[in-house]
Amino acid sequence: MDLLKRNKTTANEAIKLEDAENHPLRKDKQHSERYFKLLEARRELPVSSMRQEFLDVYHSTKVIVLSSEPGSGKTTQIPQFVFWDEYASKKGIICTLPTRLAASSAAQRVADEMDVKIGEEVGYSVRLDNRTGLAIRHGFNPRLGCDTLRKVPISKASARLRAGRAGRSSPGTCYRMYTKKDFDEIFLPSTAPDILKSDLSEMVLLLKALGFHDVANFDFVVPPHPEPAFRAFEDLFWMGYLAEDSSITIKGKMAAKLRIHPAWYNAFAEASSLGCSDEMITIAALENTQQSMFLRPQPFRYAADLAHQRFSCPVSDQMSLMNAFHSYIRTKNQFQTLMGKAAADKAVDEWCAHAFLNRGVLEEAVRLRKQLKESFTSLFDQEPTVSDFTSPDYDVNIRKALARSFFYRSAIRDPGGTDWYKTVHGNWPAGLHPDSSLVGINHEWVVYGGFSYSAYQYLSSVTAVDPEWLIDLDYFQDANMAKKGDGRLKQPQVFYSLARAREAREAREAQKGNTPA
Template identity: 30%
Template sequence: MGLFSAGLILHIARIVPFISAGRNFQTTVTGSLPFNYRELSQRKWNKHDSTKNPLIIGLPFGAFISIRSDEKPKDGLCHISQISTRRLESPSEILKTGQEVFVKVIKVQNDGKISLSMRNIDQSKGAEVLETGTVEPRAQKRKQDPDLWELTQMNSAFGVKKIALMGNGGDDPYAEVEEAREQESEEEEVEIEVSKRVPSFLKGKNLRLDVNESDLTGTKNPEGSMTKVAQYGSKFMSEAKMRKLEQKYEEDRAKRLEEKIRMNGDPLNQMSRSSENEIKDSAYKEWQRQSRNQSYGIRSSMTIKEQRESLPVYQKRDALLQLVQQNDFLIVVGETGSGKTTQITQYLAEEGYSTKGVIACTQPRRVAATSVAKRVAQEVGCRVGEEVGYTIRFEDCTSNKTIIKYMTDGMLQREVLVDPDLTKYSVIMLDEAHERTIATDVLFALLREAVIRRKGGLKLIVTSATLDSQKFSKYFENCPVFHIEGRTFPVKIFYTKEPELDYIQSTIETVIDVHTNNPPGDILVFLTGKEEIDTCCETLVEKMSLLRAEKPTVSELIVLPIYSSLPSEMQSRIFEPTPPGKRKVVLATNIAETSVTIDGIYYVIDPGYVKVNAYDPKLGMDTLIVQPISRAQADQRSGRAGRTGPGICYRLYTKNAYLNEMPANTVPEIQRQNLSYTILMLKAMGIDDVLGFNFMDRPKEQLILTALEELYILDALDENGVLTDFGQRMAFFPMEPLLSKTLIQSIEFKCSDEVITIIAMLSVPDVFYRPKEKRDEADRIKAKFHDYNGDHLTLLNVYNKWSDAENQRLWCQNNFVHEKSMRRAREVRRQLLKIFDNLDKRGRHTESSVISCRGNWDLIRKAFVSGYFKNSAKRAATHDPEEGSYRTLVENTPVHIHPSSSLFRKHGVDYVIYHTLVLTNKEYMHCITKIDPKWLVMYAPRFFRTADPSQLSTKKKTEKLQPLFNRNDPKETWRLSKGRR
């Protein structure tokens, strides 16, 4: 107890938010203590002395109470075990910001640290209350008697109560070290299970999804070699990940090895090894430096007029415009690079269609919509947003002057929700239709009806590089098909003799082989995503640096990545002409198949894989999976080598795989993705019979029924399948139903201001980054933003701190935060605030719906539970890392907390909700928040219910019993005494 005995003095203190290390704060003292702080260890305090101190700092492990004197403030720690007589998960269960409490000093250490307690204190009077009954003892060390331990556990397995066998003195033989034994749990454990209730409009329907992976991905031969490689992934990528995890130890090992070589007197080995590392490091740093240099796209000596007239579509201008005038529907098939995307809209505007309405062109990707709009604005001679503009989700760069408008297909779909006939448009061009996104497929049917209703007032042009033109023509009233021939040259195609087991390793080897043995010409490589591209770039830079150090005659290889999340100034570097005497290799996703045209490509390397979004009915969510491409995609990729001159395509798969394992065409997204948002949009447009909707390629009926069921449990549909007022409000937001419900519910919980910020942060790429050379520092700084409730509130902390720093770039650099992501989140937040304002005007509300919860974080967590209750998981009873530390409540699927989460390896986290599942080497929950299981039943009564205690729950029925005894195990590893202590 130090110098004081318990209960010598009681003080009043006030709770305030957590103050991070190194941050200064200022406050005012409303009273004074009747002692000098330096005399604290020399005198006793009178229990009637008190003051109102304005600082108590809430922490996960307790609370710091700031005791203020006339001279100097001093903090005392009140541990979580000293806050209440009952066990707490966190201090926030009792302590709130601004609350006044009574405390007592229980210890003053030699270094001046003070320990405080609130246990057994009447907070209304400030008097100490003597405990009645048995004092709760501290936990005992676990017994070391194996026989008693095992006997107790085996009895427990057969239903014997915990207290049946006790050791001498009544000690619990299986009490954990440093754990307080609970006498009676005040809160009974709640067993949650999924409700089996089916709405009346779905009764009698088959809601079970009998869908296998080949149905979702369109794989022609699920047993083929390419499918197996896609399933098991690249060994090279796995090894690269392991190298990155061990990278912080590599330098130390290298230094020890160099020192050992030096001590052995082998200067030749020392020189070769150290110089090799120096060459790799310097080459990689130089590549990073060059990649950060800003660039401004294609350089050409021709004028804009000459560039436009050099495009193949220019020769077909008059014939094209004549067909548009004569037909309401037109299919245009043109090679990539023929100019159809940038020129047709300008031809239509020059012909006078812009006087009848806006000319719109849709793109499946945001990066394509913005980049094409900038290029067309340059050709027209205006700023982006004036005569030429674009609209993507959460960003509208148009004005009342705009006559040519580029947009994502999803944004045009939302405009149909407000105006089914699209009266403000005169011509609509659906570009890149072969990609068959969900929004494009829905627009096929909606625009077909709108064109027929307007009787010549609206023209529809469907354009693509490769598609089944006859199928499209038949769907659009047997309309004509117009072909635009591009500048194509013959392409030689080479296949591998045997299946490649590691396509990443083969890709790197092929690039180096082409570069060292083939004539000049740039290389285009197709990979599945950012991670593969970054790994290949890094490996190529290192290998080429060593190769050129050994053979200086080898020309330089310029390594350039291209993917959608890459900054636009870095994307534009791929269009720059290759310097003389050098070769350029572009590593791209399928964005380079049709959306982007790169001049100077003579060699294409095609591993034959693509990453697609597929709806996993078992997990009930979308997942990104790698699968073999279709034959149409393979032909499109090989054609990239014949744009500038005769080229070569190296296909890293066999000809047999091309003919027998690849489907003819890519399966449309509408047949392999979750349709909840699509069905909600159709219902909001007044289309009640979604099963009879005129899709070009009809999705499976079970997928539609599953989407209807999800909308029902989200309260968007009533018992009869009719859109509710709540569902109508959900359709007003351009986002998935789970997010839109969370936003609307945040109004009810009076925390919409914070939820808008969090959702804006969720809508942008990851805000944190970890440079290889500063990983430890980045992780340490990131931990300052962590909230013990989870990642959603961590994102809120980041945005608030960035706002407090006045959005400074220096703040982002010092805290390893992507400034571009933060600015994008700020723009998304502005757009959401605008939507809320429009909703208030429609509802004629006098007060704004944007309300702050003022630090009551539980309200934010409840709002997310009301929307993301399906994405919930419970800590698994077993802690086998192979089975998963958590299991989803819906399908009992093993999942893990992602290492980047603020709750990673945190104790006391039993139930969580997650934003997405990320499948790498394990199924990881990304962006999670700790929740109370009672909230699931409270805010999702249509989906969850409390299990009947008289019956065995569904979860327990599926549990497997593991035998304690195994007579075939000679080492007796089955014995509980062999387990971890």
């Protein structure tokens, strides 16, 4: 062992030490029988045949990019190659792995192969949760109309499940980092079901469409809380799906047939009248995927932001999504035309990697788009209309359709802050999500697809709109303006902005009337 020199150890010298009967790291101790069985298996790994080639490169450079098939021995063998080469320097070797299970399993395997106990020459370090009585849970705040993501106490059932994990794969003890009083008095018996922490609009409309008019007395397994139900009735009324007596309208029955949130029926109807229904179907598909198509891995987040800028639309996040989707479809078609399927798939994967786009999500959107096109044709008895991309009204019509369908999710800019808005009627403050394409532009009015709260309140899937597109809707009439207890306007800024929009339109129409034919 004393003859080993840093960065000069050959593969043969290290192999000689590994093949010896005596343990090189333990005086007066011989290798175990199991060690030699593992050693025989190690020598059959593909990486072992390249040991000297690896050491030659390792001795000559500071950075190595090593690539090989899974199971070839990279994780377990390379650290041991380096261990014998760096033995004289007494330096540590770090091997990072993506999960705690992978780290502990790899460490145990390397320790067994070196015939040492875990925690001596070989160990591992993993992140442990020191807040064992808390869990991050999603919810819905009906007063704000926003989705929440908060840390809340776990349930008693979850606590028992967590305690049962100790000792499952190896000896262990569960220490609960909370008092018995908290467990008995604060923790719920079980985790609350989704019906108690979700927007109920889709469920209420579906029950109405199925003929259950008295939703409040429906025989739920777990009855919903009244407040989210009232919020659902209010939103559905403004959408035009429920009448004043809470009965379902004809439009509501049609909207209930959609596989996505019923608000998109209004979006399809508005887009159809404006000649951009095909684009709206694409946007609806992209907004209803399970994940975002935009990848932003932490080590490459700045490169990802730069890559996404080519798709960015400064007036609409939805149109940014559509730009990326159209680029993907166009690129995919070009590659499939120029080369075979296998080569085209590989080229598309590389293009998506460089653009930091999730191809799986894009393909999910392709499938959902096809389904929504079929639903549109069935509901409206017509084929979707493709808008003229060269028209100056291309983006205006799409944004107008979004504005007139998601008006109940509108917000006006707060003059007191940058990228800070207040929801119309609710008057709840919220900032633009940092990933929004509209950050830093400060549009006066926006409609949003998502309102969420975790550490901050954010609006996401935001589109800038002109208040003139909204002034004819009942939601924005003077009688429906939010008022304080003393009768004063809660949001005078909204009132005056809409009044200016009405005056501007009247002045424009008057000017047209005075223009000679």
